Amino acid sequence: MALLEAKGLYAGYGGMNILNGVDAVIDADEIGVIIGANGAGKSTLLKAIFGLLHVSQGTVKLAGKDITNMAPDKLVRAGMAFVPQEQNIFPSLSVEENLEMGAFVRRDDFSHLIEQIYGYFPDLAEKRNQPAGELSGGQRQMVAMGRALMIEPSLLLLDEPTAGLSPRYMNEIFERIIAINKTGVGVLMVEQNAKQALAIAHKGFVLANGRNRFTNTGEALLNDPEVAKSFLGG
Amino acid sequence: MTSLTSVKREIVLFSGLGLFLALIFFQMGTAFSLRMLIEAACYAIIALGLTIQWGYAGLFNTGIMGFIAVGGFFTVLISFPVNDKFWNSDGPAELGVVGLYLLAGIAITWAVSKSHRFGFPKKLVTFLTVLTFAISYLVVISALEPAADKIESGAGFIGGLGLPVFAGWIIGALGAGVVAYYVGRICLGLRSDYLAIATLGIAEIIKAVFKNADWLTQGTLTVSPLPWPVPTPNDIGFVAARAGYLTVTAIIVVVILFFLQRAYNAPWGRMMRAIRDNEVSSSAMGKDVNKRRLEIFILGCMLMGLGGAALVTSTRIFDPSGFLPLNHTFLIWVMVILGGSGNNLGAIFGAIFVYIIWTISEPMAILIFEAVKVYGNDWFGWQAPSDLMARALQMRVFVIGLTITLVLRYAPQGVLPEKVIHHG
Amino acid sequence: MNELIFFFNKVIVAGSVIGSIYAMGAIGVTLVFAILRFAHFAHADLMTLGAFFSYILVVAFPELGGFVGLPTGFVVLPVAMVLTAIFAIGLDKTFYKPLRDKNVKPVVIVIASVGVTLMIQGVIRLFAGTTSRNFFSVDGVAGKDIFRIKLPFEAASRKIFITEPQILLFIFLILAVGLLHYFLTRTRLGKAMRAMSDNPDLARVSGINTNVVVWTTWIIAGGLAAAAGTLLSMDVILKPDLSFNILLPIFAAAIVGGVGQPYGAIAGGFVVGFAETLSVFNWAILLRPFRDSIPEWIELPSKIAFVPTEYKIIVPFVLLIAILVWKPTGIFKGKVL
Known part of the structure; x- marks a missing residue:
């Protein structure tokens, strides 16, 4: 059974549809990557899946359960976590408090998880008591991902996790995504750095004008001359 | 909504209002109703000032009473008969000396604040500026105090200049505009909450000054009778005099309405609405949002000053302690949001309708509470407190508050909605 | 020496009292600003209402203070705080939340809050009239204790004055601030509150139950408002228009301290409180001891005060304007809305 099954989604702002029947299906141990031109509806798709935007038509299923238009806090409890592209940390809270906030819905002891996340992102361990707003861009992205991982999600949604990062941090983030995926977390992410993202993707979704243009394995899309010409910059 | 139905709606509402008025004329008599209409017309001018601030620019002004008081004060200062006793005393000379101290203080403080140009360290300059300001401020107020005391014990107060009433109204409007300029300069760049807080503060301060500076306004002793721009009831009787006054105020309302309607449909009005509806994109288009807002804030406050001047003149008494900042300010807010914010006709409708209700609610509240008192006593042996009537009138404050919250929630567009399509 | 004691009584004690009251009000205002993003007029x-709740409880159970040897008004305070907190949540549910759910501009909620303030005023005056009430004249037990402290100096014949309600106010404020600090930095809900103040969208995305945070905000704000209103009325007198001269100073305190910063609100409250007492203080009194050493041609005025008492409302306003002009984020680097 597919982990995430979004079928025929229509959604948009103020009565205007941006998504016109988009499908996205990934399995439990897969990384899915959404690419496409600006305004193709990539971020909108993530927001629609995460209940931040009203889906007017179509269904979203998580592990077979219908979650269409479910409120974000319920989705978090259902095991789905979302990292927005911008403003994805609590700047005046310390790094550790940011992680604790990620675990807000948990009532059990989660201290081992915090240590586990410091294991993923050793940079954060030394800055655990520093306000997250004082960190560098790459470190903030780590805090944001760490926060999302605190619920031990089955599916992690990432909106452009490497936007605006230096190459060093970009590579580190991609490595971490692979590592996280290896522990059995499904990942669906939107990326501007399409080539690198497709290289680690099991599935790729190329969107254009709110519709699926190409859907295939990451490798197949990388080698598809048409995709390369229009979406990967030649 | 098509424009046809909205015209129909206007016709229906205003005819209903006309019928209501006719009923009141019949019931309460011409003299009473004319006075009520005069005051309603003054409130209409004030409400037009508010509707352009709120409806055109989304500015939240909680200090309307302050601007009304400024308008009223300048009318007194300009048009009240000259107080010869004051001008023949030492008063003017002493005030002149205070004025000179004030100018000197400003000059010295300014000079000190610029002294960093001579290489003084910045921190020292700030400290010296504050120090000179404090000293010159103390000198000025300690010079003012004896002068004020002398005026109060001798001439009473400085009196007016004896100029025509209309001059007083115009200066009143300008005075309110000047106050608005300074408040707006500071607060309009920030979110509207700050403007709300600052206008509330300025209204309280204006009231405090007018109430306590007896040498200027007679304070709680009040100034009366104020001269009218038309013959007064003493000359030609209540009905004729009030009809004359009503004509004057009605003409002012119509003239203001004419210009506001033109401005609304002109590029200036379109730009204002664009700023209100989408501040970010308008500023991205290179429009100086804050400057435009300042313009409309000043214009609105000038209308409030003018309406306030006309209102105070019509009652023939300037009583600073009668300006209750929050309560009366929100009577005007009810007029505007009930009538339809951003719609000038709506503001006029709201002003007249709400003011009539406000006026007749006083005898009605007393009637209701009389009944409660009688039946409460008969049935339950309830002893009503002696100040029950004063409490009954407090209920009207409750009704203002309730109306505001209900209209905002259930009919945010008011009875005469603005005639443009809203996005989002 | 006596002049200094006079200064201490008039400026330090009075400033601390009114500063504590402003601080408690400003904490509420600043938290509502931070979580709900509007100025709660x-x-x-809410303070006046809380004080009336306490007063009604004292009238109903005048003997209660006798069991613990404290004024009854102080003993019933926790109940009044709970009642006011419930009332505040009710206000939010009836008037503010429906508007929030409609996604109106924040200023519309500000206007609604003025509507609410007029309604509360109307109701209070309908039931209580306009007369002043004294907590201690209905208290079955204690009168208001006033402590006169004599300093161990020969020259000090004047005494330091401090009343029982004032001491209780200081103790209450210290306890409340300590608890608030613990709540905000150590508890899950307190951290969630700071998180929501930082970034409301992310708080929602993280699964923080925003309704619970909103309720918590109203509980703290309402409880502190009731305490401030009660303790102020116990020290002075309970007037139906108590709120009139307090609204502007607490807004000023919240903005001076930095909007959204509870610690800033406390500092802001004291800044505004001391600014008021310092500016109405007659400084000529402090110069009197030096009368003889001042050359004769300088005539000492009998009164040197920055602001006459009747213009006291100017002080918080000037502070507010000054901070908006020079440092809109306030002393504790708050938000600029």
């Missing part, structure tokens, strides 16, 4: 009337 009904906050001062």
